[in-house]
Amino acid sequence: MSTYKRATLDEEELLDTSSDGIYHTSTMQVGLQRGLGLRCWAEKTHVERKLVVVVCALSVALFICIMTLGLHYKESHPGMCLSEPCVSVASAVLGALDRSVDPCQDFYNFACGGWMRKNPLPEGKSRWGPFSNLWEHNMAIMKNLLENTSMKSLSKAEQKAQWYYQACMNESKIEELGAKPLQDLLNQTGGWGLKGPWDKDNFQEVLRIVSASFRTSPFFTVFVSTDSKNSNSNIIQVDQSGLGLPSREYYLNKTANEKYLTAYLNFLVELGILLGGSEETSQKMMQEIIDFETALAHITVPQDERRDEMKIYHKIQAKELATLAPAVDWMPFLSAVFTPVALNDSEPVVVYAKEYLQKVSELISNTNKSVLNNYMIMKVVRKMVSILDQKFQDAEQRFLEVMYGTKKSCTPRWKLCVSDTDSALGFALGALFVKATFSEDSKAFVEDMVSEIKWAFEDSLKTVGWMDPKTKKAAKEKADAIYNMVGYPKFIMKPKELDKVFNDFDVVSDLYFQNAMNYYNFSARVTASQLRKAPNRDQWSMTPPTVNAYYNPTKNEMVLPAGILQAPFYNHAWPKAMNFGGIGVVMGHELTHAFDDQGREYDKDGNLRLWWQNSSVEAFKHQTLCMVEQYSNYSINKEALNGKRTLGENIADNGGLRAAYKAYINWIEKNGEEATLPALGMTNHQLFFVGFAQVWCSVRTPESSHEGVITDPHSPSRFRVIGTISNSHEFSAHFGCKADSPMNPKRKCELW
Numbered sequence: 001m002s003t004y005k006r007a008t009l010d011e012e013e014l015l016d017t018s019s020d021g022i023y024h025t026s027t028m029q030v031g032l033q034r035g036l037g038l039r040c041w042a043e044k045t046h047v048e049r050k051l052v053v054v055v056c057a058l059s060v061a062l063f064i065c066i067m068t069l070g071l072h073y074k075e076s077h078p079g080m081c082l083s084e085p086c087v088s089v090a091s092a093v094l095g096a097l098d099r100s101v102d103p104c105q106d107f108y109n110f111a112c113g114g115w116m117r118k119n120p121l122p123e124g125k126s127r128w129g130p131f132s133n134l135w136e137h138n139m140a141i142m143k144n145l146l147e148n149t150s151m152k153s154l155s156k157a158e159q160k161a162q163w164y165y166q167a168c169m170n171e172s173k174i175e176e177l178g179a180k181p182l183q184d185l186l187n188q189t190g191g192w193g194l195k196g197p198w199d200k201d202n203f204q205e206v207l208r209i210v211s212a213s214f215r216t217s218p219f220f221t222v223f224v225s226t227d228s229k230n231s232n233s234n235i236i237q238v239d240q241s242g243l244g245l246p247s248r249e250y251y252l253n254k255t256a257n258e259k260y261l262t263a264y265l266n267f268l269v270e271l272g273i274l275l276g277g278s279e280e281t282s283q284k285m286m287q288e289i290i291d292f293e294t295a296l297a298h299i300t301v302p303q304d305e306r307r308d309e310m311k312i313y314h315k316i317q318a319k320e321l322a323t324l325a326p327a328v329d330w331m332p333f334l335s336a337v338f339t340p341v342a343l344n345d346s347e348p349v350v351v352y353a354k355e356y357l358q359k360v361s362e363l364i365s366n367t368n369k370s371v372l373n374n375y376m377i378m379k380v381v382r383k384m385v386s387i388l389d390q391k392f393q394d395a396e397q398r399f400l401e402v403m404y405g406t407k408k409s410c411t412p413r414w415k416l417c418v419s420d421t422d423s424a425l426g427f428a429l430g431a432l433f434v435k436a437t438f439s440e441d442s443k444a445f446v447e448d449m450v451s452e453i454k455w456a457f458e459d460s461l462k463t464v465g466w467m468d469p470k471t472k473k474a475a476k477e478k479a480d481a482i483y484n485m486v487g488y489p490k491f492i493m494k495p496k497e498l499d500k501v502f503n504d505f506d507v508v509s510d511l512y513f514q515n516a517m518n519y520y521n522f523s524a525r526v527t528a529s530q531l532r533k534a535p536n537r538d539q540w541s542m543t544p545p546t547v548n549a550y551y552n553p554t555k556n557e558m559v560l561p562a563g564i565l566q567a568p569f570y571n572h573a574w575p576k577a578m579n580f581g582g583i584g585v586v587m588g589h590e591l592t593h594a595f596d597d598q599g600r601e602y603d604k605d606g607n608l609r610l611w612w613q614n615s616s617v618e619a620f621k622h623q624t625l626c627m628v629e630q631y632s633n634y635s636i637n638k639e640a641l642n643g644k645r646t647l648g649e650n651i652a653d654n655g656g657l658r659a660a661y662k663a664y665i666n667w668i669e670k671n672g673e674e675a676t677l678p679a680l681g682m683t684n685h686q687l688f689f690v691g692f693a694q695v696w697c698s699v700r701t702p703e704s705s706h707e708g709v710i711t712d713p714h715s716p717s718r719f720r721v722i723g724t725i726s727n728s729h730e731f732s733a734h735f736g737c738k739a740d741s742p743m744n745p746k747r748k749c750e751l752w
Helices: 030-043 046-076 084-096 107-118 130-147 156-169 171-177 180-189 203-212 258-274 279-299 318-324 330-337 354-365 369-387 390-404 413-437 440-461 469-481 495-501 512-530 576-595 614-632 647-671 684-694 702-711 717-725 729-735
Strands: 220-227 230-240 314-317 348-351 483-487 550-552 557-561
Touching: 084 107, 084 684, 107 684, 107 717, 130 156, 130 413, 156 413, 156 495, 156 512, 171 512, 180 203, 180 369, 180 512, 203 330, 203 369, 220 330, 220 354, 220 512, 230 354, 258 279, 258 369, 258 390, 279 354, 279 369, 314 318, 318 330, 318 348, 318 354, 369 390, 369 512, 390 702, 413 495, 413 512, 440 469, 440 483, 440 557, 440 576, 440 647, 469 576, 550 576, 557 576, 576 647, 576 684, 614 647, 614 717, 647 684, 647 717, 684 717, 684 729
Parallel strands: 230 348, 483 557
Antiparallel strands: 220 230, 314 348, 550 557
């Protein structure tokens, strides 16, 4: 069911794009000032000119003295790294620190206080940190690649990426067409009650069209993915879906979320008016839609009650869906969604929300057909907003400003277009990105690090006291079998194979809306084709430029895209302490997902089955109670975290830090202590923990924090840091934290 787990925050983090320049120095436009400088020199007096010459001479002499002293210092203190990369990263680390804070009292503020002072939330952003900063950097590279139409020897797929981007950037054409392309589609679908009375009996037909042609998921979602209990085959899967807001909590706790519900209603009403409805009609219709979504929210199962995949996995035949949820005509629906694949009523299907499907079927049967139709059409409208003219995007922006607390800003069009091109043709764009930025040396370096992290985790299994020997042996075999994918899938570097993937995706350079429709159709055909194919390791869930990583339990694989293999996570010229504390912890995090509360249910071959001894299962559950309690006691803006919902990510954070530190210690034992960074006054062991923490430095609006608390399976950044280091004996030892100080509690939660 859960096809992959991410190392970082949700995707909103990457869509928020701006730059704080901490790790990427801006280029100075010196050429523009050349003429002015010459005029100023000509206007100086003779004395002034002599003084300038003297000052320049003294500056050169001072520079020579500093370099001489530096070389002498380096020779007499070989334990200090004074290379340019070391000095540069030392400056960045130092600038992010707040030395006035005791690290044993609040390590997050110690490591990130300076960064937070220097990085007020950029305009138009709801959150900001190193992940989004690096994504901004990657987007600028992609922009240049997409706009460079003079590049030679492009594959057809790479050309399509450029055409798709060009169509998105053609704002005059988009404005000229306005809402007409969408209105034409809605009329073909059967229309709705926005402009007048609507009384049709076409629920089944509309459901098929909006699901198959427009790739929306009203009521429930249907997709193809690996069968969790047979990882060698793909299967149709059905799960709950349908809410317009990020979580059921927004609907159920109306008092706390009144401003969000009001903003949502206003947004939908504005969309209705833009599509030709009166304000009165739109107000009535959209309130009915929100009331229906509220009913959906009441029957939607909370995520923290869906963590045991053994319990929610139900394999049935397609014909049994008619008994489970009779309000839907299932066989025509499935045939439409997965056309042209031939299906019959014995087609196997995995249902992950059995009780929900029963209840949503009852809800459909008891709801007015016009409300159902309007709800389905609005799902399509919501999906199309970003590909329509500026009026629609302005309406959405006003909603998002309330939803996430962003300050109003005008985001450059190119950022939206780069992001959308990455979504539609990300592997074609990824091929351009990899060729421009990623070296095979980096790939080899990272693969070596993965091996070191894996060794550290496996070695740690020897000291896990709560696990029986038989299960421990099987766990080691699973860890050893984890397949590592670094940088990019191999097929994108082979033009013929890449072109074959996108061969059926028709792209033109001037019709953005049509390209989006073509993509939905192409995506539907690709999804359907997977049903009769075996799972493929080259099918990644993230594109190469993505600043993220994931673990896939059904493939037992860890994926590290090229986009994250850069500063501040990794630089081959940095001290190993920084690399192990940065990308090393990310690697450890993803590896540990194989053994979190969900990943542990999958064996080394990616099959969901009972492969642990009962005694170890019970011991594992007992051990995790400590972590659930620990994180549930944290709060942000007086809102408590849900330690149960975030358990998997918290296990991965803690296990990842421990594995990375152990790997670093092992590296030191083999290679000796490395040189320290200048000006910090830190040991490399301390630097490891500081480097880890500074990856998570961030600022965020209260609204975005609220959304994160109720939707994100990850803990907020602050608690990803202090939650893990307060469980680390090594951290307390190296920072000299007294027993029972805030960062060194007597009770520590340990699992892996």
